[in-house]
Amino acid sequence: MEKITLFWFRRDLRLEDNSGLYYALQQEKNVLPLFIFDRNILDRLEEKSDPRVTFIHSQLAEIKSQLEQKGSSLLVRYGTPEEVFSALSAAYDLQAVYTNRDYEPYAKDRDGKIEAILKEKETVFLSFKDQLIFEPGEILNGSGEFYKVFTPFSRVWLEKFRQTAILELESPNWKNLLASKALPFISLEEMGFKPSSVQIPPKFTDEDLISHYDQTRDFPAKKGTSRLGIHLRFGTISIRKLANVAAERNETFLKELIWREFYAMILAFHPQVVDQAFKPAYDQIVWRNDPAEFQAWCEGKTGFPIVDAGMRELNETGYIHNRVRMITASFLTKFLLVDWRWGEAYFAAKLLDFELASNNGGWQWAAGTGTDAQPYFRIFNPETQTAKFDPNLEYIKKWIPEFGTNMYPKPIVDYTFARARALSTYKKALEQ
Structure with a gap:
């Protein structure tokens, strides 16, 4: 043989x-x-x-x-x-x-x-x-431990990146492939699946978009993000190529790739984050976990337009704009006091670009439970976020056709009340 x-x-x-x-x-x-x-x-x-x-x-x-x-x-x-x-x-x-x-x-x-x-x-x-420029263990602090805060990690990452030639590999020796006739190819149906009609963003590195990324990335109505997440997730594009383009064009875009590597490192060194808060004290939070409110959030029917637009975009396309990801996650965990693990699991089921490390890191960041997370008392106000990032309501109207009519639901919670309740709940948990 x-x-x-x-x-x-x-x-x-x-x-x-x-x-x-x-x-x-x-x-x-x-x-x-x-x-x-x-x-x-x-x-x-x-x-x-x-x-x-x-x-x-x-x-x-x-x-x-x-x-x-x-x-x-x-x-x-x-x-x-x-x-x-x-x-x-x-x-x-x-x-x-x-x-x-x-x-x-x-x-x-x-x-x-x-x-x-x-x-x-x-x-x-x-x-x-x-799949990474620097894998877990390549970026360590002076004590030989993994970084738990993004800023010093990114500083060392960038320094190492600039000192290292990150080259794409040349074409390999294809003659060493096994000579073979066409082999059978299993169908989706044979595995119990059926084709999806969801459109996949193209595998195209728009260098002009990357050049202006820092100016456009926060506005969900604009075409200001690369939509390359699914291609990074499944490796249909090379991280080396993308990082080199980002380094030439836009450091803000490059830092998004560094966040991806930061969260991969956290998961590798601290796998408990899969089902536990990175900061153990936050596992003491008493979540309300109201099933009806969670369902309203899932369906984009909370009565908070920027939140609902984001969830409807996610449900229909498998994508949700990054700024809106933060708003929807903050809303679920702090306004509704629903366990971040519920939201994380919903995103995992829906996101085309679902990556365990990044999804977990993002949700724990929003909930205040994770490494280098936003403090628990920072709670996104959906109205001020809308005024700043969707001032003409283009994004909201695109995803909520009934916006402004009697068909659109009333808010399921009062902002002032919900904010005070969140602060009280978090503070009580952390005082234990």
Whole structure:
């Protein structure tokens, strides 16, 4: 049986400037790319027309076509990674498995199990940095500990970035792909899913938009953000390329990428944040968790227009403007005193660009429970936020056609009362 090497695609759905794939093709022969539709993840999805699954499927079809033009193909499996690799180890003489690192708790646990399965077969498991510029452990403070505050982290990150040549990888040795006829490709329907009609933002780096990002990013009615989140999430674009463009064009945009790496580091070093407050004292907060109020928030029917517009945008498109994300999260956790974990889970189900570290970090920031979070007494006022960032009500009117009519609901809570209640609740929890 001929020895082969697998390259395992995960959050890196592209052929160019892909670290693990590049090194596999430089160092091995007979490289066969693999993707696993992981049932440990897919079985938890309630929405069977989830646009993210449709997006992954379409990207894989494109990759498969590109590989077939090079005389190879893409091996696609559906199941748990443990089942798949046990079967592949029996079916092939595996020399090595190459992949790119993932830092989420599930991913680290999964990779440990796969490495153990492969070790029994004397198959080498190699992983590489690809989805981050600096991975957890590369940016540490003077005591060798991870940073818990963004500003010093970003300062060191920028200094290291400027001192390091962050280069895109050259084209690999495609001749080392395994020669193969077209392999079968599972359909969405075979996995119990159906195609989604949600539109995916284009994979296009608008350098002019990035140049003006600091001036336009806070206004939800403007086309002022890149909408590249889903492409970063699934690696259809290279973080190295995007960071280099940002460094040339706009430091504010670059800092958004640094926030992404900051939250990835927090999750890697402090995985308890998945279900606990980063600041333990905040786990003493007595949340109201009113189901009817939470449902009104989910549906965009709170009577607070900027909040409702954001939630309706999210529900329809899988996207919500970053400024409005902060407003809606602050409203849920502080006005309604609903546990941040409820909001985080709702965003996780809906966001095209859902990334555990960033979603968790953003929600804990808004709730005041996280690392380097806004203080609990800073509570976004929806009216002043609207006046500042949607003064002509363009965004609100786009997403709330009944705005200004009797059909639009009255506010479900009084602002002054809700603010005072939030301050009292937080203060009481922190005094315990």
